[in-house]
Each structure stands twice: as C-alpha cells, then as structure tokens.
Amino acid sequence: MQKTTNLNRLLCVLCLIAVSITAQLNAQIVIGAPNLGFSQACASSTFNSYSATFVFSPASALGDTNQFIIEMSNEEGDFTDPTIVFTSQPNVFTTSPATINFSLPSTTSGEAYKIRVKSTAPAATSSRSAAFAAYYKIQDSPFSINNLVETGAFCSGGSYLLTIDNPGSGENDSPLNYPSLTYNWFKETGPTTSVFVAEGNTLNVTQEGTYFVKTNYGTCTSSSFSNRVSISEAVSGEASASITSSLGSPFCPDQGMTTLSTISGLGYQWFKDGVAIPDAIEQTYQTDASGLFAVQVDLGSCQASGAIDLVSESFEGSLNVSEVNEIEEGESLEVTVSTTAQNPTYVWYFNDTLIPGATSDTYTASAFGAYSVLVSQSAGCVATNTFPFEITEAMDPFPEVANIPNLISPNGDGINDTWVIPLQYVDGTDTEVMIMDNRGKIVLQTKAYLNNWPEDQLDLNSINQVYYYILTTPDNKTKKGSITLVK
Template sequence: MHKTTNLKSLTFLIGVFALLIPGQINAQLVIGSPNLGFSQACASASFNSYNVTFVFSPESALSASNQFLIEMSDATGSFASPTVVFTSNQGAVSTSPATLNFSLPEDTAGENYRIRIKSTAPAATSSGSVPFAAYYKVQDSPFTINNLVSTGAFCNGGSYLLTIDNPGTGDNDSPLNYPSLTFNWFRETSATTSVFVATGNSLTVTTPGTYFVQTNYGTCTSNSFSNRVTITEVFSGQANATIVSSLGNPYCPTQGSTTLATIGGNSYQWFKDGEAISNATSQTYQTDESGVFSVTVDLGGCQASGSITLVSEGFTSELNVPEENTLEEGETLTVVASTTAANPQFKWYLNDNLISGATTNTYVASDYGDYRLVISQTAGCLVSSELFFRMRQPIEQFPDVAKIPNIISPNGDGINDTWVIPLEFTSGTNTEIIILSNRGKVVFQTNDYQNNWPQDRIEFSSVNPVFYYIIRATDKDPIKGSITILK
C-alpha cells in the first residue's frame, strides 16, 4: 500500500511538470509601463533626443525578428491614432530592462502626451506612460509686432489692432512662417507680471495698457516672444504717433533705404522738413535721406502726430586746400584731410590712378592734374566719401595778346576760359569795357578790366550764345565786336 501511494505521487508530479513545460514555452510577452527619462520634452532644431526605459518578460519569448516600437499619443493622451516615433532593428533589443531613444515630431505641441511600447514578435503592448508636456520649438527667437513701433493709440470708444509682423523688419523671424504655431497675448500688470488676454495671430485692443505676445509652447521656456507695445486711449486732442527707423537712428546708408513706421490708423500723411511728401500715405515710408520726418495719423474721430530727426551714420571730411589750385614749376602743395570717420582708410589718386604708398591723411602734391581722395570708414557703418582738388600751372593774367578774341570757351579747362584782350585795354589804362547780351542788356561794365569775364559760368544747351562788346579807350574811337561762347 505504501509503494502504491509513492507511485501515485510521482505520477502526479510528472503530470504537473509536463503541464508546466508547455506553459513556459508558449508564455506571452509582458511589457511594463515605460519609465520616462525626462519630466517634459522641449525640443528644438539644436536638441531633440529623449530616453525611455522599460522592462519585459520573459526574454525568451522574443523572436529573432522582433522589433520594439515607441508610440506617442495625441496631445490629449489618446492612443486612438498613435504616432510611431521610434522602431528598433530586428533582434536589436533582447535583454530587459531596455533603454530606447526617440525624437519629437515637429508638430508636437501639448501638455498631456503619453508614450507606450509595442513589440512585433510576439505582438504585445505596454500601458501608457505618465502624461508629460511636449513641444517642438520650430521658432525660438524674438519677433516683432506693430512694425516694432512701441506705442499705439485709439480714439475713445474705438480699438487698436495689434498684429504679428510678417515678414517684419530687419532679421525678424516671423513665427507666422510656421503654420503649426499658436500664440498667447498678454497685458502687463507690473514690471514683472502680466495676465493672459487672448489667443490668435492678432489682438483687438480696447483697454489701454502694455501688450506682448508669446508663441504657445506651454510650460516649456522659450525665446519666441515679441516686443512690448503700449496702447493709449485718446479722449480729446492729438495723441503721439511714435516713428521708428528700421535701420536705427542714426542709420548706415550703405545698408540701403531705411523704413520709417508709425502707429496703425485709418490714413496717413508723411512730411519732410515740414513739407508734405507726395504719395507718402502709408503706415511706412522708405528714405535714404537725413532730415526731420513727421507724420499725421487719422485714428477715426481723432488724430495722432509725431516726428523723428533722421540722421545718416556717415561722416564729414574736408581738405585744407580749395578745389582749384595753381602751382609754380618746382613747387609743392601739402594737402591735409580732416575727417570724423571711425578708423579711417585713405587712398589718393592722380588722374584716376592710385598713388602708391599714399595711405595717410596728408599728401604732398607736386604734379599737375586732377586729384581725388577716397576716405573709408572701416569701423561700425562701412561707408566711404570722396574729396577732389585740382593742380594747375599758373595762368598769366595779362598776357601780351595781339588781337581782341571773338571766341571763348569757359569750360574750366584752363584754356581760353576768359576773354583776354591786348594790354593797351586792360587794368591801369582807364579803358571802359562794356559787354552786352544779344538783347542789348549790359551784363558787364568796368574801367579796370582784369581779363576775367565771364566771372560766372554761362549755362546754355545747343545754341552758342553771342555777346557784344564796346571798348572805349582814351583818345581812340570806340571798338565794337562780338564774342561767341563755345563749350
């Protein structure tokens, strides 16, 4: 009887063991809930890498072709339409626990994302992770609103529209270039606090205050925020219309025209030095000039006005010699340039040829010809200016000419520029010289002629003008004739 009992017990154990072996061989894979290696995911182009760790059992249940997937829910935590953010290579993960790395899609934006782990062979799915905030900061730099104008105004009972600039001025990286983004508007309540006002690409302001907007990256910190704009309500009289220059003030002219912008209104009129500028009736005005620019803005029921003294960030320069100079044979002329340019560079030219070695603000000129000095500012605003002067051989004022000329060419070339007459009629002879226009009007008259007519430049187009002269010398009959002016 005892031997029979032992045999039955052995038979029972063998049966149980036989049942356990198939259970181990066909056991289903169990994947634990993933453990996040972060509290929130604030991704950008410069960082987008996040770790997750999970356990699974038994390891032996994995097929050699198995792949682990990381699925991410929508922003509410739902896995109804999950996004696969990572897929391992076949058989790459075979031991537990395992750590995988994934990146956020660029349209990620929300506070309640979750992830879960799936396997392919055998098929198994973990439960979801704890919720976490996740945003991909596709734009993460300051941007501008209101054309960077820091003020705005609306008439009593009206409103003022604030908008995100697109494209904006300068290097403004407008977040409107990224359609997936949303925005939160705020009004300051103190120097360090603010209250949420509304969402959207623009804001209609009906309450005075200082406003700004941020790209909605939730609890993630970000540099994607705008400048502040202070809005006032006008009850009577005129409000101030602030004007800003896109290139600053002073501005660098080598960067091209600067754009002047003012507060938003119904209509505009721009002025320069008090004079209305034709067709300048937009919120912005482009110019490359210096001067006092002003604007009047119709706000609908009231007006605003403002002005700005715009200054070009150029520099001033001058030479210590006049533009026209004469030099005797063998003499020299020391020319000195003074300038307000920052870290100036000097280049001297003679008849448009660079003078080798002439690189300071001083040059000793000894040759006849046309000189040019180019001064370049090499720090800050990179801009240049040119100065000119001319060296000529002295012209004899009273040469001994035999005849009275009837043609002159006053073109500044130093040859036949004035009406030069014989010495018997010039200074010291008490000869009266009269020159008349072709209509008989006296244009020049003297009893001490210096061979210096015409003293001013004579402007004409295609027809060469003709003048008439009368010379009345002592004890002689008057001499009459004509003078033709040539170019």
C-alpha cells in the same frame, strides 16, 4: 502487423504537431507600463532624444524575429490612431528590463501625451505610460509684432489691432512661416507678471495696457515670444504715436536707408524739421538723413502724432581750395581737408591713380589735373567721403605778342576770346586805350588795359561787328585800326 506500425507512426506525428501548436499558443509575454526618463519633452532641432524603460516576462518567450515598437497617443492620450515613434531591429532586446530612446515628430504639441510598448513575436501590448507634456519647438527665437513699434493708440470707443509681423524686419524669424503653430496673447500685470488674454494670430485691443504674444509651447520654456507694445486710449482726441528706426539712432548710412515705422492707422503724413514730406503718406518712411522726423496718424475719430530725433553718423568735410584752381607752371598748391570724422584716415588720388605715401590731411599739388582725397571714418560708424578738386594752368593775361590783332572771337572757347595787344600798351605803360563802336560810341577808355576786352559777352548778331581803336602813348604817339568780332 504492418498496418498497426504505420498507424502508430501517424499517431506520433500528430501528437508532435499538437504539442508544437500548444506550445506556440501558450508562448506569450507580459509587458509592463513604460517608465519615462523625463518629466516633459521639449524637443527642437538641436535636441530630440527621450528614453523609456520597460520590463517584460518571460524573456525566454521572445521569438527570434521579435521587434519592440513604441506608439505615442494624440495630445489627449488617445490611441485610436497612434503614431509609431520607434521600431527596434529583430531580436535586439532580449533581456528585461529594456531601455529605448525615441524622438518626437515635428508636429507634436500638447499636454497629455502617453506612450505604450508593443512586441511582435509574440504579439503583446503594454499598458499606457503616465501622461506627459510634449512639444516640438519648430520656431524658438524672438519675433516681432507691430513692426517693433513700442506703442499703439485707439480712439475712445474703438480698438487697436496687434499682429505678428510676417516677414518682419531684419532677421526676424516670423512664426507665421510655420502653419502648425498656435499663439497665446498676454497682458502685463506687473514688471514680471502677466495674464492670458486670448489665442490667435492677431489681438484686437480695447483696453489700455502692455501686450505681447508667445508661441504656444504649453509648459515648455521657449524663446519664441514677441516684443512688448503699450496701447493707450486717446480720450482727448489726440494720442501718442511712437516712431522706431530699423537701424536705430544714431545709425550708419553705409548700411543703407533706415526705415521709420509708426503705429497703424487709416492715414499718415511724415514731416522733416517741421516741413511735410511730399508723398510720404505710408506707415513707414525710408531715409538716410539726420533731422527731426515727425508723423501725424489718422486713427479715424481722433489723431495721433509722434517724433524722433534721427541722427545719421555720416561725417562732414571740406577743402581749403576751390573746386577748380589755376596755378602757373612751376607753382604749387597746398590743399588741406577738414573733417568731423572720428579717427579719420586719408588717401589722395591724382587722375584716379593712388598717390603713394599721401596719407595725411594735407597734400601739396603741383601738376595740372584732377585730384581727390578719400576720407574714411574708422571709429564708430564706418563711413567714407570723397572730396575732389582740379588744378589747371593759369592763363597769362599779358602774353608776348608782336602785333595788334584786328580779329577776335569772344565765344568762350578759351582761344582768341579777348583783344590781346603787345606789352608796350598794357597796364603799367600809361598808354591810353580807347575802343569805339561803328557809330563812334566809346565802349572802353582806360590807361590800365588788362587785355580783357570784351569782359562781357557782346550781343553778337549774325553779322560780324567792327570796332575801332586808338592807342595813345605817353609821348602822344598814336596807333589806330579796327577790330572785327566774329562769332
């Protein structure tokens, strides 16, 4: 009797296990094809969120550990090696329908992507969604080709190579910095129309026309496109070569040098105001000057030339006084600066120290020392220029001296350089001054002596030279003596 009871219990346990296994085998769900919440996905760093809605049944069949997964195909709709773009947390989506948001990988690029939904408990897979275009716009700003030169030319029977600039000038964000990108070249057919020409990083042009390139983002609109370049054929042996200035024209020299660029060729020679610039033989030339700049480009079997009237918005100015000025103690000098600057402002300095309140175009200076005026152009191109000058004490040509000197050193050091005699013998006293060399040759004879002999540097040898003087007053009194000139 005991054996029968135990056997019955074993049979009951086996039945329960069988029922449980059968229930698990029969627990399955059906997931419908996902409906897209978008017509195409054009993602970027500022937007990358897309939704899909799907239904599943029965909801009661979902296990507590279930996760929903969204897989994305390759650009041709193939799921051989799908990309997981979303995985939910366990037991989050428990009612149907469910809407899930997901993001695109940065390598997404194609016109026929599809997605599907999978569950994990129980395991099930939906059918595929409708195909959609999807691109991640990793670069989405205008970029430059041909160094922003608007034209190009090729010799008859030849070609012209257009390239995407890398890195380009200024803040150009070259798409070549992103290796995954591809490009489509176009030729304009009208003011707003164009035709596809070729794919690739470069374009070899053999027909005249206006060309540009766009990053290949398919049907997604994008700002990743280049400037236009007009290409011509030199049928007469001479073509046009346009020149562009990186800072424009006019430009502000305070921004630095502007770069002049021309079309590509085999050789170059730049000119300024009709004169060839030495060693200016590259495709670009830098300058901060105004002038008529031209270039001659060797295209092989023909030539191209172009010119640009470059204007630097630097201003000119001048002072009404010399660089070095002499005044006597107690005198003053009125200094005025003239300038072509727009809305100029003025700041004056004395010995590199700001002069308070000196802010007009005129300043009256009376102290001996170094001065300067800083002129700033506050309208248009902001620029500054400094104009220096100096005031020194004037030498008195007729100082008070008691005796007639017999020794001078005309070496240009400003000390004892000329023969200075007492006031009763100089200009205005009608005294005749005669100076002779040691051979008796008269080197100076005047009744208006200005204390300025010798005015010119004498040819002094290593031996001190001796001269002789005779001073004859109006009443015929004389003074005689010698003058020794030392080095």
